[in-house]
Amino acid sequence: MEKDFLTGKRLNTMAVKRINEIRILQLLYREGELTQTELKQMLDLSSPTITQGVQMFRRHGILTDGEALKSSGGRKPRKIAFSYQALHAAGVEIRPHHVEIVIIDMKGRVVFSETHRLNYENTPAYWTAINTHIKDIICHEPKVQNLLGVGIAFPGEVSFNGNVIERATVLGLYNEPLDNIKRHFDYDVYIENGANTAGFGAIWRDQANADAVYIVVTDDGVAGAIILEGHIYRGSGKAGAFGHMTLDPNGKQCFCGAKGCWTAYCALSNLSSYADGDLDAFFAKKGQDHKLQTAWENYLTSFARALSIIILSMDLDVIIGGKLARYMRGELEMLEEKVREHPVLRNEQFSIRLDNIEENGLAVGAALIFVRKFLEGKISLDSTESKEEGQQMIGS
Numbered sequence: 001m002e003k004d005f006l007t008g009k010r011l012n013t014m015a016v017k018r019i020n021e022i023r024i025l026q027l028l029y030r031e032g033e034l035t036q037t038e039l040k041q042m043l044d045l046s047s048p049t050i051t052q053g054v055q056m057f058r059r060h061g062i063l064t065d066g067e068a069l070k071s072s073g074g075r076k077p078r079k080i081a082f083s084y085q086a087l088h089a090a091g092v093e094i095r096p097h098h099v100e101i102v103i104i105d106m107k108g109r110v111v112f113s114e115t116h117r118l119n120y121e122n123t124p125a126y127w128t129a130i131n132t133h134i135k136d137i138i139c140h141e142p143k144v145q146n147l148l149g150v151g152i153a154f155p156g157e158v159s160f161n162g163n164v165i166e167r168a169t170v171l172g173l174y175n176e177p178l179d180n181i182k183r184h185f186d187y188d189v190y191i192e193n194g195a196n197t198a199g200f201g202a203i204w205r206d207q208a209n210a211d212a213v214y215i216v217v218t219d220d221g222v223a224g225a226i227i228l229e230g231h232i233y234r235g236s237g238k239a240g241a242f243g244h245m246t247l248d249p250n251g252k253q254c255f256c257g258a259k260g261c262w263t264a265y266c267a268l269s270n271l272s273s274y275a276d277g278d279l280d281a282f283f284a285k286k287g288q289d290h291k292l293q294t295a296w297e298n299y300l301t302s303f304a305r306a307l308s309i310i311i312l313s314m315d316l317d318v319i320i321g322g323k324l325a326r327y328m329r330g331e332l333e334m335l336e337e338k339v340r341e342h343p344v345l346r347n348e349q350f351s352i353r354l355d356n357i358e359e360n361g362l363a364v365g366a367a368l369i370f371v372r373k374f375l376e377g378k379i380s381l382d383s384t385e386s387k388e389e390g391q392q393m394i395g396s
Contacts, residue, residue, distance in 0.1 A: 017052075020045060022377040024053040025062070025082075029106070029375055033066035033081035054080055060381045061086040061145075082106070085143075087374065090134050090150040090187070091367030093194060093360070096120050096170060101133055102363045103144050106371055108205065111143050113360055120171050127184035135186065148374055149188035151366030152181070153197040155223075159237040165191070166237055169256060170220055188379075190369055194362040195240055196232045199225030201365025202319050202355045204372070212317045213310055214355075215242065216362070217324035219272065219279075221255070221263035222306075226314070247305055265302040268323055271295060283327050300331070304338030311339065311350050321355035328354055 023043055028034060034042070039050050057063040066081030084107040093100040097119050103112040116133060120126065138144050156168025158178070165176040182189040192200075199214030214225040222243035226233040233239050243263035244256055251260030268279055274292050275281035286292035307318060320328060328335070332352060340346050355361060373379050 018377060020049055021053045021056060022375070024050065025057060025377075026375050028063065028080065028082040031082075033079040035069070035077075035079050039080070062381075084109075085145060087146050087148055088144050089148040089367040089370035090137075091153065091197070091360070091363035091365070092130060092134075092150060093153045093363040093366070094120065094155060094171075099130055099133075100360055100363045101130070101137070102360045102367060103137060103141070103147075104364055104367045104371075106374075108201070108364065108368055108371065110360060110364060112137055112141055113363075122171075122173055122176065124184055127181055131185045131187075147187060148370040148379055149190060150185060151197065151363075151369045152189060152191045153194035153362035153366040154191055155194050157237045157241070158191060158193050158234075160234065161236070188370075190366070190373075192232070192366060192369065193223075193225070193240075194366075195223035195225040196234070197363075197365035197369065198321050198355070198361045199227045199240075199319070199365070200232050201357070201361060201368050202321060203227045203230055204365070204368050205356060209317060212319050213240075213242075213314050214319045214321060215307075215310075216322040217266060217268060217320065218322050219268045221267045224310075226316075242306065242310060245306055245309060247302060262302070262306040266299060266306070271299060279323070279327070297334075300335050300338055304335055304341070307335075307352065308339050308342040308345055312342070312344060317351040317353070319353055319355055321357075321361050325354045326358050 020043075023045075024039060027039065027042060036047070036050055036054070039045070039054075040047055043050070054063055062083055064081050064083045064086075066079035069077045069079065084105050087106050088103050088111065091100075091102045091104065098115055098117050100115055101113065102110050104110055114133075114137070116129075118126065118129060134147075134150060138147060154165060154168065155170050156173060157166045158164075159166045163178050165173060165178065167174050168176075178191050181191060195214065195216045198216050199212065202214055203210060203212055210227070210230040212227050214227060216223045216225075224240040224242035226240045244254065244258065244261045246258065246260045247262055247265060248260035252264040253259055254261035254264040256263070269277075271282045272279040274295055275285065282292060286296050310318060332354070336352055339350070339352070357364060370379070
């Protein structure tokens with residue numbers, strides 16, 4: 001009987017079988033397609049073990065035939081391929097006045113997205129309306145296969161120890177049990193802070209680096225996430241709340257009640273207010289308008305001051321996402337120069353880059369959490385329900 005190398009505990013035959021299945025699944029997910037011989041060599045597993053695992057996932061449509069190989073005669077053998085369209089996950093971003101809903105395949109590609117005007121209310125009717133929208137998508141979109149679950153990106157601090165949303169100031173919500181939300185859905189639901197979902201999604205797409213600080217900038221403020229070894233670091237629930245770092249204790253009033261927060265200086269409303277609330281117009285005109293250019297340089301100065309604190313504290317790469325990212329292309333050099341104005345960072349190496357997804361980053365990241373759960377073996381294939389029953393779901 002084999003042992004778990006972390007705990008030293010003996011593993012029974014079924015546990016070993018499950019671990020091997022997960023290893024096969026994860027390798028094919030990463031590589032796309034491989035021969036049975038390649039699987040055997042790369043995983044150091046026997047041919048019967050590979051065959052058994054592959055057949056199980058074939059039965060559920062997760063694995064399928066890939067590229068045809070050369071044959072010495074008779075039927076051409078084929079590689080074993082991961083079918084990224086066999087399963088899907090939903091992501092929902094909650095905003096004060098509307099919701100973004102996306103459906104992604106197992107590769108993280110958006111196959112469907114829509115926005116609904118829906119004013120936030122902590123009522124059964126609000127959450128039921130979102131559930132209904134998702135059910136309608138599944139019923140009417142033939143491209144959408146079995147749904148792993150619904151990830152919700154929420155603008156607040158989520159405590160998993162207490163199983164509550166501790167605080168969502170922008171929505172006026174405090175100490176709300178997660179179960180009060182989940183019970184209104186026909187699917188497995190996972191609720192996470194929106195900055196965390198965006199950061200998780202960015203690292204998932206960038207397999208070269210598993211550690212980063214992710215910064216989300218929106219009209220209303222600045223939020224952050226810390227991703228370590230590809231996983232969200234939460235602390236007790238407030239990790240990554242960089243938007244409320246104090247840049248000036250006697251400075252501008254923040255909605256949180258404090259003065260001088262990063263959010264107070266770098267919410268995008270600080271820029272759009274110069275152009276009647278139109279951010280596109282601000283950036284279109286700033287090159288020809290001295291007042292707007294000065295506002296932008298002051299904005300970057302505050303932004304750089306906050307980033308210098310993060311870089312000095314965390315010593316991690318920084319990824320900028322949210323609405324700001326699309327406007328920062330071509331502006332990163334100026335931002336980096338301002339960060340280097342800090343004496344300690346003048347000659348130091350650090351990385352500041354932009355997220356490579358411009359739309360629905362929070363919702364896509366929330367959906368990707370279910371992809372990871374599936375690949376880690378935390379979602380069972382045996383509870384798949386049919387589309388005819390109105391809810392395609394693989395439950396945990």
